[in-house]
Amino acid sequence: MQTGNKRWAWDEKGISTSSRILLPQPAPGVCIGYNQFMGDHAHKPPGRIPQAAYILRNYVLTRRKPFLASFKLTYRCNLRCRQCPFYTMSAPELSYGDACRIIDRLYERGNRLLMFEGGEPMLWRDGELRVRDLVAYARRRFFSVGMTTNGTLPLDAPTDVLWVSVDGLRETHNALRCAPIFDQVIANARASTHPRLFAHVTVNAINAEEVPALLAFLDGIFRGITVQFYYPYDHKDELFLDFDRRERLLEEVIRMKRAGTHILNSIPALQALKRNHWTCSDWLIDNANPDGRMQQGCYLRGRADIDCSRCGFSPHTEVSLACRGNPRAIQAGMRIFL
Numbered sequence: 001m002q003t004g005n006k007r008w009a010w011d012e013k014g015i016s017t018s019s020r021i022l023l024p025q026p027a028p029g030v031c032i033g034y035n036q037f038m039g040d041h042a043h044k045p046p047g048r049i050p051q052a053a054y055i056l057r058n059y060v061l062t063r064r065k066p067f068l069a070s071f072k073l074t075y076r077c078n079l080r081c082r083q084c085p086f087y088t089m090s091a092p093e094l095s096y097g098d099a100c101r102i103i104d105r106l107y108e109r110g111n112r113l114l115m116f117e118g119g120e121p122m123l124w125r126d127g128e129l130r131v132r133d134l135v136a137y138a139r140r141r142f143f144s145v146g147m148t149t150n151g152t153l154p155l156d157a158p159t160d161v162l163w164v165s166v167d168g169l170r171e172t173h174n175a176l177r178c179a180p181i182f183d184q185v186i187a188n189a190r191a192s193t194h195p196r197l198f199a200h201v202t203v204n205a206i207n208a209e210e211v212p213a214l215l216a217f218l219d220g221i222f223r224g225i226t227v228q229f230y231y232p233y234d235h236k237d238e239l240f241l242d243f244d245r246r247e248r249l250l251e252e253v254i255r256m257k258r259a260g261t262h263i264l265n266s267i268p269a270l271q272a273l274k275r276n277h278w279t280c281s282d283w284l285i286d287n288a289n290p291d292g293r294m295q296q297g298c299y300l301r302g303r304a305d306i307d308c309s310r311c312g313f314s315p316h317t318e319v320s321l322a323c324r325g326n327p328r329a330i331q332a333g334m335r336i337f338l
């Protein structure tokens, strides 16, 4: 696989304690609720034509700006999942002003899709302010604002897209997440009225066998499902699914998609992931961390060792194919985000 890792190796210290510029903040103790915030800062998404013009100018005619930003708001989490390294990390909690400044910087750098994640992003708070206040702030400018959550808290974030991680049926999910949360997560999903509530399944060596059954189960609850593959952080290979099994499973996932299961990955991306036969345009990605560090490139940059031969990050596959003009990857992205 080819990647852009070396060409785009630069880091940026986004926030330092000596350079904090705080945006206007509410008086202490005053809560900016979602409705009030949206009244003050109404969501004015760019229309389709300005969106298309921006993409044409920056990603077809020239190729230099990141487009998709992942912003880890906090490393704090209420779970201790086997497959996740991030809850072991720590950083001071971002203030509302610093988080807004990072959001602004990500926008100025070219990003138009913003994903909040963690840790568990719904745990973030600054006084009375909650993640929904940051979502409302970001939605003023970005084409689409999303979030990935473990689904244990009420799914009421006013994002454009909301992903819930589900990694197995009850027993498997609870074993991987090291807590008996499956029933609560599914109950929260059933209770949610979010128009783009998607399930995100990370396939590994433990859950692979039941993924087809899981996709069929989730299809009746969520409005769509995305699939990616576990990456062996810290060389934790016991969860890594070998490529023969990965290929067989992807054949089945493609068959299910063709049969009507609401799998949102494009078929070209699913095909490419079988043996990682795709060219990664990792310059399309920006990452921001709770300590204010921003980095352009692979999701793993500055977070873990990068081994492209073991990659399973389907969002990178999709955005890389879309950048090269693959119509079904473009269609998949539009269906998810726009």
Ligand code: SF4
Pocket: 001, 003, 004, 005, 280, 281, 282, 298, 299, 300, 306, 307, 308, 309, 311, 312, 313, 316
């Ligand atoms: S997303 Fe995957 S292929 Fe791209 S740089 Fe990262 S590990 Fe490599």
